[in-house]
Amino acid sequence: MLTGLISPFRRTSGMARWILVSGLFITGVFIAFALFAPWIAPYDFNQQTVDGVKFDKMAPPDGDHWFGTNDQFYDVLSRVIWGARTAVEVVALSVMFSVVIGVPLGLLSGFVGGWVDRVLVFLMDSLYAMPSLLLAIVFSFLLRGPLGGGIIAAALSLTAIYIPQYYRVVRNTTVSAREATYVEAARAIGAKNGTIMGRYLFGNVIQSVPVIGTLNAADAIGTLAALGFLGLGIQPNEASEWGYDLSRALDDAAAGIWWTTVFPGMAIVLLVTGLTLVGEGLNETVNPALRKRRLRPVQLPPHEPSTYLAEKDDTRFAVGDRETVEKRDER
Amino acid sequence: MTEMTDRSASTATSGGPVIDARDLRIWYGTDRGPVKAVDGVSFTLRKGEILGLVGESGCGKSTLGRGLLGLLPEGAKMDGQLRFNGEDLLALPKKQMFAKRGAELGMIFQEPLTRLNPLMRISEHFEETLKAHEKRIGKAEIExxxxxxxxxMGIPPTRFRSYPHEFSGGMRQRLMIALSLVLRPSFVVADEPTTALDVLVEAQIIRILHDLRREFDTSLLLxxxxxxxxxxxxDRVAVMYAGEVVExxxxxxVFAEPQxxxxxxxxxxxxSLASTGxxxxxxxPPDLVDPPPGCHFHPRCPDAMNVCxxxxxxxxxxxxxxxxxxxxxDLRNGYAQDLTPEQTTPLSREEISVADEA
Amino acid sequence: MQTKPEPAVVGDDLIEMSELEVHYELRGGTLSRLLGVGAGTVKAVDGVNVTLRRGEVLGVVGESGSGKTTLGRALLGLAKSTRGTITYRKPRAGGEHPEQVVSKMSARELRELRTDLQMVFQDPHAALNPSMSIETAVGHPLKIHGIASGEELRKRVAAALERVGLSPAEQFMRKYPSDLSGGQKQRAVIARAIILDPEVLVADEPVSMLDASVRAKILQLMLDLKADLGLTYVYITHDLATAKFFCDRIAIMYLGRIVEIGPTDEIFADPKHPYTKALLKAIPEPDPHKVVPRDLPRGEIPDAASPPLGCSFHPRCPEAVAECGWESRDLRNLLEEHWTRQDPSVYESEQGLVGDLGVLDKPQKRVTIGKGADSARVRQLLDRARAENPSEPLWRGVDEVRETEDGVEVVFHKGYDPLLRPSGGVEVACVLYPEPVTPEPARPEDDRHGS
Structure with missing residues (x-):
């Protein structure tokens, strides 16, 4: 299992490896923030007091508050770190949901074909044609009633945007893989359709899913922030969210209070960049069209004395005598 | 086939060979070390002669064929001596080599459909090929x-403006041959030109290749x-094994008395039809990164001796x-008489299992 | 793997194909679909009668497009037959052979059938799932049919691998197809096919993608397996040389039909159908004293969606006679061939005379060419073409060339579509070997165009 995870990394070289490594590093830092937020962040995301003393409002960065405080008396550094947890949670959930729904749908649609395929293609294309932010807004409105403004609701509204991407990729690879000889061979040994899909097609059509997954994750960070910015995402009392903080801090920026916008903004940009780099790096290794065989420069050793015949040699003997021949074999 | 009988005698006087390759090496690098795809190959090809190059897959025959035209895999290095009508091809700048390809050096590939542009008529393919090498050529001359x-090639003139997909597999291969010959190159490499074809069509193509010299004076490496x-x-045959021409x-x-x-x-x-067993x-065939010492064939050879x-x-x-x-x-032909009895003892080795088969 | 007890006698009928047809509807372009016109039917297998006997190797030989692969797939129910029946007589202990009609089976019954009928594919690289280890792949049939699992499964996989020469088995079980050479992969494919202990193995060009030095090894393995496991083979190939060595009986297929069938010895000693003769002559033999054959059939296997009238082989046949089913499309080929030998200027003037060759594309028994042109000159053109190559078989099938007001009308001789008839020790479908008793042909020449 572990070697399976490392193998794409081992296959890379040069630029692709550099992209992958830097992306993994940036993403790794944010994931660490998310996992260890309670220990890393100096305060809670909705903490306004310490030992009964209220924080200053919009205080500039200093020793107590490295990133300063904002207009709600929150510590910006803590908000940024807790925000990483929110972002990672939402994005991980939404990618998981869309993979779990999109991949089987694509597999089924591509394998079964016929009207099932046509209906699904039409549905997914309609979803895909909609501007993604608009779609997310609609879904978050719809889900706010039953699920409230929490992480699950946000993740589900993002899920709807990304299902069509997995569906399309998996469906198209399935359509071509369906004609492969090994699928016919599976039929010939008496495999049921379910077995063929699960054991023969699945493993061969999901190869590009990790790439789409990471690229979608990057996109989802942006969309989540946009939702928060519009006040439609996660509600401020539920969790810390960068987009929401940005929208609140917008007015402060005009007054010269830079720390409330710069830090959450930086967090968004960095995480999006990190995930995009991972996605592109993976793409270079997984996608055979982009992958280049690793070539090592060759140095041809000097020619040994030729063993080719001298044509005028009457004895019809080789030019290279036994001595040189034996030398050849010592190397 | 009568013209073959005195070929060696007649061509000796008719100028130098079209292709004169000596100690050619084409190596390319991998993580495990250089692959010695072609390792010390020498041969000559005379005007109008057809030389067959045969061997199992992975013996370097395709690499050699492409290498002769300067088409090397990325990262490959080639050295030795390669003369084409007396001119040193290896010393030629890339640009000149590029100009020579197509015009004087041609190539016929295995899968014709992938080499033809489906959106271009046959006439346009010819126009493109001719114009690439003769800029001022007129429309009438092209046609x-x-x-x-x-x-x-036996393709009716009525089909000149058809698209590639309107042709059958055999016709497409003829088209490819026609395209590589329209500039009348004096040397052509044909890499498995009939592998994808049916027996009867294959026979038609072989006949065309065999008759090439009559019309084009082309030397062919098949x-x-x-x-x-x-x-x-x-006319002649070269047998390749593990990057070397062994015969x-x-x-x-060669067929009557293989050495x-x-x-x-x-x-x-x-x-074949004559097979009884x-x-x-x-x-x-061995890994070309690290071929066996001595004679590369000795692990599979029924005649192997200790010296091998x-x-x-x-x-x-x-x-x-x-x-x-x-x-x-050598021993059979009276050479290498100084080998010791110990050296000429049959080699004892373990049975080769299927685990190592190709 | 043990040899199964012999419940049935070698030579019993095992599978009988009767009037088997596998037709595919072509989906046309957007326009024809809008107009509700079908683009036609590809008759991949078109009326095949053949019986597979227990313990034999039946060779099915033909070029690509002959329908040989479809026939093999139909046997296993992988391709759906549109007409006719395939009857499988499952050998049982006690000499009973319950009949099972493959063509009427449900999906479940078909899956069940595949414990008895197995297939080996042409391309071993493609026949194995690249993301499945050899152990899983070879053992999968046992798992699918719920025959073995766990340690038992492992044991049987190891035995099968050893049986096909992949030993030590442990070394191969963990590997993936990409780690194996072509020959090894084909052995793994064979192991997967024999692990269910089948009766019949359909081998579709099992060695054609392999190196010459490996081919003999795989064929030897298949012969050993046949002897040890009591298998019956259907050996599908384009290569008469391996078929000669490997098969007991050979069926030569052309455009969906069997044109000659008989014991291997008879076929090779005295090939009857001109197509069989051509195939034999075309095989490149490793004998440099053999000259390049020059009297081989021209052209290629025609489109199965619109086969020639009469005998499908007649346009290419060097021995064709008047009754073979000559028609307008043959005239087109003749003219085009004629023009390949003419000077461009001659071609241009003649082409202008004949006009659009498209009128010849629809199969017709009488056709008028050179509409609006000087009919005398059109006629002269035909005479020139004839004089150029008087032995051209097409002229045997031309009854009349008439100058009319419209142009020049060419009338072709009435032909027929020959049936498979016994002749000597074989059966052959060729007008040169007519039925001695009833000379009246059973099938009209345009039989294939009727529906």
Missing amino acids: RRSMEVLRL ITHNLGIIAEAC IGDARD HPYTRELLRSTI LNFIPGA ATTHPIQREMKNGSRTQCWAA
């Missing part, structure tokens, strides 16, 4: 020259794994002009 070569094709179409000579001599055990076993393992060569496992054999020319590199053949 005249393309129609002429198409006619020789790469194939099918010994039957070599026998029917070629080369007049096709009839190298690999040639003999390859002939024996070919299933199944024969095969045990094992698989330690010392690389020398290329020697026979009385009939064939050349081979094999210690057993």
Whole structure:
């Protein structure tokens, strides 16, 4: 299992490896923030007091508050770190949901074909044609009633945007893989359709899913922030969210209070960049069209004395005598 | 086939060879070390002659064929000597080599459909090819020259403005041959030109290739794994194994009296109408990163002696002009008399299991 | 793997194909679909009668497009037959052979059938799932049919691998297809096919993608397996040389039909159908004293969606006679061929005379060419073409060339579509070998165009 995870990394070289490594590093830092937020962040995301003393409002960065405080008396550094947890949670959930729904749908649609395929293609294309932010807004409105403004609701509204991407990729690879000889061979040994899909097609059509997954994750960070910015995402009392903080801090920026916008903004940009780099790096290794065989420069050793015949040699003997021949074999 | 009888005698006087390759090496790098795809290959090709290049897959025959035209895999290095009509091709700048390709050096590929642009008419393919090398050529001249070569390939003039998909597989291969010949190159490499074709169509293409010299004076290197094709179409044959030419000579001599055990076993393992039993060569061709020491064939060779496992054999020319590199053949022909009895003892080794087969 | 007890006698009928047809509807372009016109039917297998006997190797030989692969797939129910029946007589202990009609089976019954009928594919690289280890792949049939699992499964996989020469089995079980050479992969494919202990193995060009030095090894393995496991083979190939060595009986297929069938010895000693003769002559033999054959059939296997009238082989046949089913499309080929030998200027003037060759594309028994042109000159053109190559078989099938007001009308001789008839020790479908008793042909020449 572990070697399976490392193998794409081992296959890379040069630029692709550099992209992958830097992306993994940036993403790794944010994931660490998310996992260890309670220990890393100096305060809670909705903490306004310490030992009964209220924080200053919009205080500039200093020793107590490295990133300063904002207009709600929150510590910006803590908000940024807790925000990483929110972002990672939402994005991980939404990618998981869309993979779990999109991949089987694509597999089924591509394998079964016929009207099932046509209906699904039409549905997914309609979803895909909609501007993604608009779609997310609609879904978050719809889900706010039953699920409230929490992480699950946000993740589900993002899920709807990304299902069509997995569906399309998996469906198209399935359509071509369906004609492969090994699928016919599976039929010939008496495999049921379910077995063929699960054991023969699945493993061969999901190869590009990790790439789409990471690229979608990057996109989802942006969309989540946009939702928060519009006040439609996660509600401020539920969790810390960068987009929401940005929208609140917008007015402060005009007054010269830079720390409330710069830090959450930086967090968004960095995480999006990190995930995009991972996605592109993976793409270079997984996608055979982009992958280049690793070539090592060759140095041809000097020619040994030729063993080719001298044509005028009457004895019809080789030019290279036994001595040189034996030398050849010592190397 | 009568013209073959005195070929060696007549061509000796008709100027130098079209292709003169000596000690050619083409290596390319991998993580495990350099792959010695072509390692010290020498041969000549005379005007109008067809040389068959035969061997198992992975013996370097395709790399050699492409290398002769300067088409090397990325990262590959080539050295030795390669003269084309007396001109040193390896010393030629890239740009000049590029100009030569197509005009003087042609290539016929295995899968014609992938080499033809589906959106271009046949006439446009010819126009593009001719214009690339002769910028000022006129429309009428393009048509005249393309129609002429198409006619020789048996493609009706009515089809000149058709698209590639309107042709059958055999017709497409003829088109490819016509396209590579329209500039009348004096040397053409045909890499497995009939592998994707049916028997009857294959026979038609072999006939066309065999008759090329009559119209075009072209020298042809025909790469194939099918010994039957070599026998029917070629004047001379070169047998390649593990990056080396182990035997080369007049096709009839080589087939009648193969000198190298690999040639003999390859002939024996070919299933033909005359076959009465199944024969095969045990094992698989070696890894070209680290071929066996001594003679590369010794682990699979039924005639192997102790000397074969330690010392690389020398290329020697026979009385009939064939050349081979094999210690057993040397002994048979009265060479290498100074080998000790210990060296000439049959090599004892373990049975080769299927686990190592190709 | 043990040899199964012999419940049935070698030579019993095992599978009988009767009037088997596998037709595919072509989906046309957007326009024809809008107009509700079908683009036609590809008759991949078109009326095949053949019986597979227990313990034999039946060779099915033909070029690509002959329908040989479809026939093999139909046997296993992988391709759906549109007409006719395939009857499988499952050999049982006690000499009973319950009949099972493959063509009427449900999906479940078909899956069940595949414990008895197995297939080996042409391309071993493609026949194995690249993301499945050899152990899983070879053992999968046992798992699918619920025959073995766990340690038992492992044991049987190891035995099968050893049986096909992949030993030590442990070394191969963990590997993936990409780690194996072509020959090894084909052995793994064979192991997967024999692990269910089948009766019949359909081998579709099992050695054609392999190196010459490996082919003999795989064929030898298949012969050994046949002897040890009591298998019956259908050996599908384009290569008469391996078929000669490997098969007991050979069926030569052309455009969906069997044109000659008989014992291997008879076929090779005295090939009857001109197509069989051509195939034999075309095989490149490793004998440099053999000259390049020059009297081979021209052209290629025609489109199965619109086969020639009469005998499908007649346009290419060097021995064709008047009754073979000559028609307008043959005239087109003749004219085009004629023009490949002419000077461009001659071609241009003649082409202008004949006009659009498209009128010849619809199969017709009488056709008028050179509409609006000087009919005398059109006629002269035909005479020139004839004089150029008087032995051209087409002229045997031309009854009349008439100058009319419209142009020149060419009338072709009435032909027929020959049936498979016994002749000597074989059966052959060729007008040169007519039925001695009833000369009246059973099938009209345009039989294939009727529906």
